[in-house]
Amino acid sequence: MALLHRAELRPSKLELLAGWLPGRQWFAGEAGAPVSRVAAYRFDDPAGEVGVETLLVRAGDGPVLQVPLTYRGAPLAGADEHLVGVIEHSVLGRRWAYDACGDPVYPPLLAAAVLADAGQAEEYFEVDGKREARPASMTLSGSRTGRPVPTGPVSADPGDGGVTVVRVGDVELAVVRRPVPADVPAAGGLAGAWPGQDEPVLLAYAR
Template sequence: MSGEALIYDAELSPTKEDIAGRYAGIVTLFGSYRLVDPDDVVGIEVLVGSDLDGRTVQLPLTYRPEEIDPECTLTDMEHSVLGRRWVSNALGDPVAVAQFIRTILEGDDGATRSDGVPAALDIRGSGSEGKVDVRDVELFEVTRQRAVGTVNIDGNVRSFQLILPHLLRRLNSTGVDANTARLHLIGWLPSMPEKQRVLAELSLRT
């Protein structure tokens, strides 16, 4: 389990609906899924919804009390409990990237919410390595859907490429299956576990 995300009863400006529409073309926001920063500094959330064409899309975000990288900043946000927060592309945030990699490698699932609201998607990584120590992420290239860099995994520095596609395609429509060398994060609606979608793909090299 990725832990529990602490959720505040707060007013946000701009709202998450505003952010989802502005930066992902989401017209109907279904909700989100979350991972947890072990140091409890960075909020890690992926908004999920549908666009004008009815396609399911995602927008990975982090929330921080200070700006981490202007090139990855989407907007600032006023949070009625926590104050000013910086909203960034999660692929440009080393803390979020480390947690995506850890979740995938460990075969972990998503975080629960402290307010009891269920995630929009149930998620699980395809790995089965047990407990993995993931740290020291260095990012060399970041786009809205891809991060390339190096990461220390159990004491070994590995090169990686992490892709979080904007458009969530069905698992069997991407050619990704249990036999692929590429690791992945899969998600599904709790009511339709048979309709799995690819949320993230991870490639590692020594």
Template sequence: MSGTAEIYDAVLTPGKIDLLRAWIREQSWFDGDPDRLEQVTSYRFVDPDGQVGMESFLLTDGARTFHVPVTYRGEELPGAEGALVGTVDHSVLGPRWVYDAPADPVYVAEVRRVIGHRDTAADHLAVEDGTITPAPVNIRGGGSGSATDPGSAPQILRVISEENDAEADCPLIGSPGTLSGTWHDADGSHTAVLVVVD
């Protein structure tokens, strides 16, 4: 298991969804109305060094589901200006720089580890009262397979498809080199591949 992510009862300015909407409208993989985007759920990984927050959002515009992993840092990530989603003020932790996660080496290393070790997402620890709850997305790594090449970058599947057909050029859920997730919303249960490492 990927450890326990500390969750603070904090106010963020701007809010996470407002920040993501502003960034997503500029992304080539998004062609909808960002103002319609709402959070379905999210899951987290934990930095072994305790410095970088990692949260992956599942958002919907009412018709499609989008996968948007980000990292949170207490200072700027050198050389990653083009991957900056924006900055927020966290009422407990102070200023946070938010990055598109595939550009952050801490996220890349952790998603590789989770996939290679067939691991899961982190549980959530409410810092204020010590309550621990399981991750709201059932994440599972598919094993290393060919995903051990440190030179290959993780492919984040941004527009989520629940198709699971190799003949349709869709990665098989749970197959080696993949990160799959199962979550629930008002329409029921959904399972899809979220990340692929070639």
């Protein structure tokens, strides 16, 4: 479960990405163009400390780009190269936003979604002491491979061909940065769809 806050963010997530995305090797779209949100999904951090959100966005009229992010209340040691930027959150205070592929919290959660169809987190707003469900902006479906969800050391590298590779234990996962409709590999995959994109796109897969 993800508990969200109705808060003001400075800069906004999309403003932050407008400056960060053009420097990525997998970027496609207009550099300097406004970034718009297409859809999003979240995973639950079992410890409840780190926000884990994947944004699907466009820069101008460019293609859909997949940007997994983590949000932390303090800098992540040794992860400066993965820092997207710092956000002032009107409820939570300063938050450090990272490319989730470089955050050790993310790969095990992605592995669970890809290999065991763990799904996305349910989202709630807290209003006047009561929780209100926030409807999901997209559907998400993983594979049920029967393989155990791995634990162990995690790592990441830029990959090639528009993917970023993350590893957890002995499992290697490819995060598709420019997702398009494609078959889910036999080894397992994660697909998603949203209004206006009825044919599921491949978001990540085991390899």
